[in-house]
Amino acid sequence: MKQHNFSAGPSILPQSVFRQAADAVIDFDGMGLSILEISHRSPQFTAVLEEAVALVRELLGLDENYEVLFLSGGASTQFFMTAMNLLRPGEKAYYLDTGTWSNKAIKEARRFGEITVLASSKEAGYTYIPKGVEVPADGRYLHLTSNNTVYGTQYHAWPESPIPMVIDMSSDIFSRERDLSNVGILYAGAQKNMGPAGTTLVVIRRDMLRQDNDLPTMLDYHTHIAKNSSFNTPPVFPIFVSMLNMRWLRDQGGVAAMGRRNAAKAELLYACIDRNPLYVGVVQPEDRSVMNAVFKLSDESLTDAFLARCKDAGIAGLKGHRSVGGFRASMYNALDIDSVRVLVDVMDTFAKEHGYGSDAVSGVQEIYH
Numbered sequence: 189m190k191q192h193n194f195s196a197g198p199s200i201l202p203q204s205v206f207r208q209a210a211d212a213v214i215d216f217d218g219m220g221l222s223i224l225e226i227s228h229r230s231p232q233f234t235a236v237l238e239e240a241v242a243l244v245r246e247l248l249g250l251d252e253n254y255e256v257l258f259l260s261g262g263a264s265t266q267f268f269m270t271a272m273n274l275l276r277p278g279e280k281a282y283y284l285d286t287g288t289w290s291n292k293a294i295k296e297a298r299r300f301g302e303i304t305v306l307a308s309s310k311e312a313g314y315t316y317i318p319k320g321v322e323v324p325a326d327g328r329y330l331h332l333t334s335n336n337t338v339y340g341t342q343y344h345a346w347p348e349s350p351i352p353m354v355i356d357m358s359s360d361i362f363s364r365e366r367d368l369s370n371v372g373i374l375y376a377g378a379q380k381n382m383g384p385a386g387t388t389l390v391v392i393r394r395d396m397l398r399q400d401n402d403l404p405t406m407l408d409y410h411t412h413i414a415k416n417s418s419f420n421t422p423p424v425f426p427i428f429v430s431m432l433n434m435r436w437l438r439d440q441g442g443v444a445a446m447g448r449r450n451a452a453k454a455e456l457l458y459a460c461i462d463r464n465p466l467y468v469g470v471v472q473p474e475d476r477s478v479m480n481a482v483f484k485l486s487d488e489s490l491t492d493a494f495l496a497r498c499k500d501a502g503i504a505g506l507k508g509h510r511s512v513g514g515f516r517a518s519m520y521n522a523l524d525i526d527s528v529r530v531l532v533d534v535m536d537t538f539a540k541e542h543g544y545g546s547d548a549v550s551g552v553q554e555i556y557h
């Protein structure tokens with residue numbers, strides 16, 4: 189049976205996208221050839237790449253000051269490629285530490301410049317987003333992770349910053365409308381809201397680029413900009429499927445419609461967590477991620493029984509990240525609200541059966557910081 193897929197990534201994509209992708213593997217565009225066996229320089233694939241770039245521009249509302257690239261190496265490559273392209277030894281950049289992924293970005297950037305971590309929620313197990321941070325004006329950029337896939341926190345408003353921001357949007361790209369006016373670079377691994385694993389979206393505001401680069405060719409943004417992401421063989425299939433998914437996104441009403449849909453899904457699930465004392469939302473409520481809801485059971489001895497019940501209901505991908513434990517329900521764009529209803533129904537019923545019904549007294553607020 190088709191599962192309700194709450195996996196954190198690689199994750200759910202629309203069924204219609206899977207079908208079109210499957211068809212194109214057999215015969216792409218009536219060519220009598222698979223999308224997997226045509227040249228990346230063929231007019232057919234060039235059209236795919238151009239449409240993918242145009243869709244990113246349309247969905248994010250980007251003007252001609254931005255370059256749009258589809259690279260490989262994952263978001264993890266952007267942890268160092270951003271710093272490598274923007275910094276020189278002794279030059280400053282500021283970072284915000286909200287968990288695993290920002291930590292990795294910080295570690296890589298330290299190889300290239302003088303990195304200062306302005307704020308961190310590490311001491312509280314990354315259960316909140318640091319706010320009110322003073323960002324000095326003397327850095328090249330401020331780096332942050334917009335949605336923390338592992339811990340389930342999300343920036344709902346950007347920090348005030350006198351310098352451009354470099355943002356890792358791997359797990360909430362295209363999920364809601366965002367103000368990009370002070371974003372110098374954004375990057376996102378495809379495998380959550382954009383497409384299959386294998387390509388990374390990088391959006392660069394032209395004024396961020398410096399002209400004094402002497403970098404390995406493949407690691408220099410100029411190379412990929414000059415060759416429209418085709419300096420070498422690009423990740424053809426992930427770009428194609430991302431393009432199909434972005435068409436779907438546009439046809440659904442774009443990022444604004446996704447924002448409304450995603451907010452409704454998150455509201456449904458967090459309300460269930462809050463009304464049942466069996467479930468403990470670990471993140472400070474105002475910083476809860478709309479994409480990844482992380483929760484635990486107040487009675488951990490019920491963990492296996494709860495997972496078994498979810499499995500019986502066709503719910504997949506709910507187990508929490510190995511570093512955090514508990515559960516993580518990822519509700520990316522393609523997840524229908526009906527799947528959240530199924531999960532909420534299972535959670536309500538399971539809690540009630542074990543004497544933790546929503547009519548029990550909730551101590552839920554006490555666990556928040």
Ligand code: PMP
Pocket residue numbers: 197261262263264265289333335336337338356357358359377378
């Ligand atoms: N940043 C965030 C926010 C992530 O969730 C992930 C993992 N998907 C990464 C970076 C690393 O991405 P990749 O596996 O594409 O290198």
